[in-house]
Amino acid sequence: MRFHSTAACLAFFCGVVACHVSAGDWPAWRGPKADGTTTETNFPTQWNPTHHIRWRIDLPDRGNSTPIVVRGKVFITQAVERDGRRFVAAFDRQNGRLLWEKGTTYAGKEETHEDNPYAAGSPVSDGERVVASFGSAGVMAFDLEGRELWRRDLGPQQHPWGHAASPVILGDRVFVYHGPGPGTRVVAFDKRDGKVLWEKPLPEPVPTQRTDGFKGRLPGVIGSFSTPLAVRLDGRDEVILSVPESLISVSGETGTELWRAGGLNPLMYTSPFLAGKTVIAMGGFNGSTLAVRVGGTGDVTTSHRVWREERSRKNRLGSGVVKDDTLYVLNMDGFFECVDLRTGEQLWEERLNGPGAADASWSSVTLAGDHIYSVNRSGDTFVLRASRKFEVIATNTVAEPTNSSLAMSDGELFLRTWKGLWCISAKGDLATK
Numbered sequence: 001m002r003f004h005s006t007a008a009c010l011a012f013f014c015g016v017v018a019c020h021v022s023a024g025d026w027p028a029w030r031g032p033k034a035d036g037t038t039t040e041t042n043f044p045t046q047w048n049p050t051h052h053i054r055w056r057i058d059l060p061d062r063g064n065s066t067p068i069v070v071r072g073k074v075f076i077t078q079a080v081e082r083d084g085r086r087f088v089a090a091f092d093r094q095n096g097r098l099l100w101e102k103g104t105t106y107a108g109k110e111e112t113h114e115d116n117p118y119a120a121g122s123p124v125s126d127g128e129r130v131v132a133s134f135g136s137a138g139v140m141a142f143d144l145e146g147r148e149l150w151r152r153d154l155g156p157q158q159h160p161w162g163h164a165a166s167p168v169i170l171g172d173r174v175f176v177y178h179g180p181g182p183g184t185r186v187v188a189f190d191k192r193d194g195k196v197l198w199e200k201p202l203p204e205p206v207p208t209q210r211t212d213g214f215k216g217r218l219p220g221v222i223g224s225f226s227t228p229l230a231v232r233l234d235g236r237d238e239v240i241l242s243v244p245e246s247l248i249s250v251s252g253e254t255g256t257e258l259w260r261a262g263g264l265n266p267l268m269y270t271s272p273f274l275a276g277k278t279v280i281a282m283g284g285f286n287g288s289t290l291a292v293r294v295g296g297t298g299d300v301t302t303s304h305r306v307w308r309e310e311r312s313r314k315n316r317l318g319s320g321v322v323k324d325d326t327l328y329v330l331n332m333d334g335f336f337e338c339v340d341l342r343t344g345e346q347l348w349e350e351r352l353n354g355p356g357a358a359d360a361s362w363s364s365v366t367l368a369g370d371h372i373y374s375v376n377r378s379g380d381t382f383v384l385r386a387s388r389k390f391e392v393i394a395t396n397t398v399a400e401p402t403n404s405s406l407a408m409s410d411g412e413l414f415l416r417t418w419k420g421l422w423c424i425s426a427k428g429d430l431a432t433k
Contacts, residue, residue, distance in 0.1 A: 064117060077132050356397060
């Protein structure tokens with residue numbers, strides 16, 4: 001890997017290493033550190049469909065991907081089911097004006113969950129290019145003006161619930177998890193020309209946890225929809241993945257497995273993230289949760305596992321955040337949970353009841369200062385205090401269904417729903433326009 005020596009280069013702890021991403025950008029799903037956090041604190045805590053809304057634009061079809069915000073542009077991935085198009089769309093962050101749409105058309109048959117539209121993975125950018133993974137339709141890269149740089153076909157992605165993982169960038173490499181299903185693997189590309197640098201097969205095991213509390217669909221849908229965590233730790237590049245039954249790390253340089261911690265269940269949706277030197281990985285369908293110290297070699301199940309919750313109290317689809325040794329996560333059924341990161345002990349659990357019909361959630365939470373933002377499927381957003389005592393600061397709604405997460409950039413929140421793209425900001429009100 002080549003390293004940039006210019007003082008202008010911004011190196012993020014995980015997920016992105018780039019020279020052209022500003023401090024206020026949100027260049028990847030779960031943000032600049034891939035952990036749902038931002039160093040900013042000046043975000044709105046109260047809004048409604050007309051108040052503190054800078055702009056809203058219609059989208060052509062449903063979608064679950066989360067926006068990214070880079071160099072004055074907002075990017076989303078989009079599929080249009082009626083004509084097979086899958087593309088990246090770029091918008092002006094100032095007014096929501098569509099700048100360009102570029103992508104491909106896929107005519108093949110591809111299964112997916114009824115609530116998981118195609119193009120569910122979010123794009124990623126290093127400030128010079130934007131990369132998107134479209135499952136069976138391949139991986140594509142564009143410059144920020146919409147010129148195609150490269151595309152690669154990874155073959156069909158076959159799973160009854162589809163595809164959801166987002167690509168990640170570290171240094172000069174793009175890492176794509178192509179799965180779940182037959183041929184599942186992680187692939188490293190040169191981000192400049194799309195050259196395949198290595199591929200690491202990730203065969204899905206025959207589950208061993210079917211009779212041990214796992215409540216997935218029988219006779220056994222398994223697999224991971226998790227986005228990898230790409231991070232430089234102690235002088236080596238690692239790609240950390242939640243795969244069926246294990247949390248693993250492979251070398252970003254070669255794809256060789258570095259370490260493995262057992263104890264996950266066979267089906268998961270959340271993505272691993274770092275809290276200091278601890279990786280958090282959560283399973284779905286009442287599966288297990290792991291806290292693992294980084295830095296090991298080989299089988300670290302005994303030596304580096306901090307704690308394991310054998311069966312979670314709820315089904316987890318969205319990923320959590322950590323502040324002050326405390327883990328916060330919104331479970332799929334709308335219960336918000338607070339856990340001691342050091343021990344795994346649950347400190348409290350409360351249901352978040354919003355004005356919409358559905359309190360359930362597919363979204364990952366975000367953290368700004370001591371404010372946690374949590375979105376449910378009705379388009380309700382709860383602002384909670386990051387505290388070991390339960391406190392809801394505000395409840396807001398845009399009254400549109402969503403399975404996406406918030407992007408946070410320069411004091412503004414960007415929310416993608418099944419109907420539109422919203423810029424939530426103290427800088428404007430639709431009611432006054």
